[in-house]
Amino acid sequence: MAVLPLRICGDPVLHSPATEVSDFDDDLASLVQDMYETMAAAPGVGLAGPQVGVAKRLFVYDWTDDADVRHRGAAINPTLWIAPVPAGDADPETESEGCLSFPGERFPLRRSPRAxxxxxxxxGESFEVRADGWLARIFQHEYDHLDGLLYVDRLTDGHARTAAKVERKRGWGVPGLTWLPGVDHLED
Structure with a gap:
């Protein structure tokens, strides 16, 4: 197992739709294990293939809820069904999220409460998970990566402007930038 370098906003793999996984082999199993290790080292609660430079429709997740129930899995070639997103502005206290490909930042984003x-x-075994709250948010965030979207692409108004300023200040938004969890220290 290995910790993989994470792509930073601007890398083309993060901004293009991923393709279906077709080979369920030892290479896929190794990739999934490396993604779990990378996610833990970052630390994060979800990680999509494009974030490690693999333009395939897969993500891993690992999150323990308030009832101390652990939700962990690998979702390959997923479909995501969501309830309508509630109207109104996102609450900065309860609806802020971050991204390992836009590291060190958090912005409020309204998401569907159920998925x-x-x-x-x-x-290659099929499964289904019905999720509420934060787990539903994790699924939506990771699924967006598979469609070539970062959460900052969904921000509006002042938060979108702030994210754009951060991107410019840090020199992001260009191909080839990565960071290695557990090794690189990123400025806040």
Whole structure:
């Protein structure tokens, strides 16, 4: 197992739709394990293939809820069904999220409170997860990566302007930038 370098906003793989996974082999199993290790080292609660430079429709997640229930899995070739997103502005206290590909920043973003994830695991077995709250947010965030979207692409008004300023100040928005969890120290 290995910690993989994470792509930073601006890398083309993060801004293009990913393709379906077709080979369920030892290479896929190794990639999934490396993604779990990378996510833990970052630390994060989700990680999509494009974030590690793999333009395939897969993500991993690992999050423990307030009831101490651990939600962990690999979603390959997923479909995501979401309830309508509530109207209004996102609450900065309860609806802020971050991204390992826009590291060190958090912005409020309104997401659907419920989602149904349908996918297959690394062994090719189908599964379904009905999610509420933060787990639904994780699924939506990672699914966006598979469609070539970062959460900052969904920001509006002042938050979008602030994210654009951060991107310019840090020299992001260009191809080839990465960071290695557990090794690189990124300025806040």
């Amino acid at each position: 149904i994830l349908q996918a297959v695991d690394a062994a």
